[in-house]
Amino acid sequence: MNRLKGFYVYAAVVALLPILFPDNYFVTVVGATILLNVILAVGLNLFIGYAGQISLGHAAFFGIGAYSSAVLTTRFELNAWLAMLVGLGLVYVIANLVARPILKLKGHYLAMATLGFGIIVNIILVQESSWSGGPDGLGDIPTLSLFGFDIDTDLRWYGMIAFFSLAAILVSLNIIDSRAGRELRAVHGSEFAAQMMGVDTVRTRTNVFVLSAMFASLAGSLFAHQQAFVSPESFGFGFSIEIVTMVVLGGMASTYGAVFGAIVLTLLPETLVVFEDYEMLIFGGILMGGMIFMPQGLFVFLTQKIRTVLNHRSGPSPKPQDAQKTLECDS
């Protein structure tokens, strides 16, 4: 049970906030946006933080999920939950197809390829106006309903998104603490050694790419129904960068770090009016500053600091020996 202590505390806070402040705009509306972004950041963190890969086109999968739900429920009057599943299935197929050529690449090349993919999807959403509504977007998307209850208030949406958001965190924690999670981290640590331990690293990278894309698709479907309106600008390059920034700011290879990043980066524009005009500038600054000064992320950085302070109070702790990773020279 110790393993999930942090999760229970977080879940309790998420559940208590709307009970304490049911009519507070910040809690229900901004809170729901935060929880939605948590799904995206936690999903992308599996790919970037744990498996050590990079994707600058993640908003595309968010968009495909959103548009699947939007198009299928408005044009074909499909049940919203079914539409969500179709969206997930579609993203599963597309992500697998894209992964094949793209995941042969590494580093900058992978970044460029995913960037290109994101832009292509965005252009399709804009150009294929016959079904996507083009730049004007699609409106009148019906809301979700559960056991005959329409999810039609801010509070109910908060609850709905909170449920999926908590599930996403739990899934991420479970995966990391297992053989599958070690596989991801091994690919990050040393791909050659991972292969020598029997890990099919191409498959590992493909699977985690698809999984994180499906997290994004789920978030997209929820987003479409919550907003009742989708347009291509929500799924552009800028938003891809925003999700990456959440992962990097909070702390790569830390699920709670990703949660933290999503909270901070959703709250910032809501609280700072100046943010509006300088959004990309600030995100870029955070990304660069984070990489240079706190490569392990703000969340991990802060928790380590706190731990050091606490340890000092409870007496001196044994000093770890210095790492000597690079003594050996090749012959």
Next chain:
Amino acid sequence: MTILQAVNLDKHFGGVAAVTDLSFSVTEGEIYSVIGPNGAGKTTLFNMLCGYYVPSGGSITFAGKDLAGMETHQIAAQGISRTFQNLQVFYNMTVLENVMVGCHMRTRTGLIKAALRLPSVIREERQVREWSLEALTLCGLEHLADREAGSLPYGELKRLEIARALASDPKFLAMDEPAAGLNDTETVEMRQLIQRLKERGITILLVEHNMGLVMQISDRVLVLGFGCLLAEGTPQEVQNNPAVIKAYLGEDV
């Protein structure tokens, strides 16, 4: 019984021949060492064995199976494991987690099962932990299990790589310079560890520059020079072989 057989193995990089027409076979259960001056093709041989390089010619057979066309992870699945000359430790994990990755092939949990954390996953985790601690104990690292791998000194990282390989329960372990950079005490410990591995029935292919170590523990030694076989035999035979003496010490002018 022969477990590994290389026949007419060739590897050239452009015009440079790293390994030329090399044939040898390793018997099950022995310690088979490969020695030779720097650049003789030892690491190239290792990299071909584990599928990192594709041989330009010839074949490698393991336990009767041709390894041609197999990817590294498929070769690992045959029961071959290795350690690395320039360490390939997972520095983003603890010591125990490093070794737990070694148990990869002995377990099954995939993403979906892991996400749902089915009871079988929890059982498997317990088993993996047990296997890993066993491997760590054999390598004398059990007291460091929860340390970050990056905080270990060099000699212990070398043993960590062996523990990780052991966790995969290999039939055949290729060790690339396990004693390089170790002091005398550590080298003695390493020798004892390699002997313990042999006693457990693991066939060992050893590349090493420390001649004292090689001559003490090897059953047979292969001497490489410029990618070609210079000599093969027991440590005594090899030490008295004129071609070997010439390669290492030069000859009278």
